[in-house]
Amino acid sequence: MSKSSPITITSEELRDRVEEYLDRWIPDDVWNRSEPYARRKLDLCRERQPEVEYFNNEYLVLLAADTVRETEFSDFTLADYAAKMAARATS
Numbered sequence: 601m602s603k604s605s606p607i608t609i610t611s612e613e614l615r616d617r618v619e620e621y622l623d624r625w626i627p628d629d630v631w632n633r634s635e636p637y638a639r640r641k642l643d644l645c646r647e648r649q650p651e652v653e654y655f656n657n658e659y660l661v662l663l664a665a666d667t668v669r670e671t672e673f674s675d676f677t678l679a680d681y682a683a684k685m686a687a688r689a690t691s
Contacts, residue, residue, distance in 0.1 A: 603653045605657070618664045618665045621665050622668065630675070634671045635664060641663060642655060
């Protein structure tokens with residue numbers, strides 16, 4: 601049992617808070633992949649370190665923001681790779 605407060609933040613509230621934190625809008629496709637991953641990462645943290653008291657809603661906001669940035673960076677690198685492979689195939 602985790603010593604951290606229960607996670608009670610809704611998806612809508614979490615998205616609003618993450619967009620405020622990042623100071624920008626998050627595309628739906630990025631959010632739909634990032635939110636469940638961030639929540640799963642937090643669940644694993646809470647399971648592996650039940651003594652930690654700060655794995656709460658505020659922590660989830662920060663974790664979700666990082667996950668959004670990671671997802672966007674991954675999308676960028678995959679698109680860059682695809683563009684380079686396409687250019688190589690036509691040369």
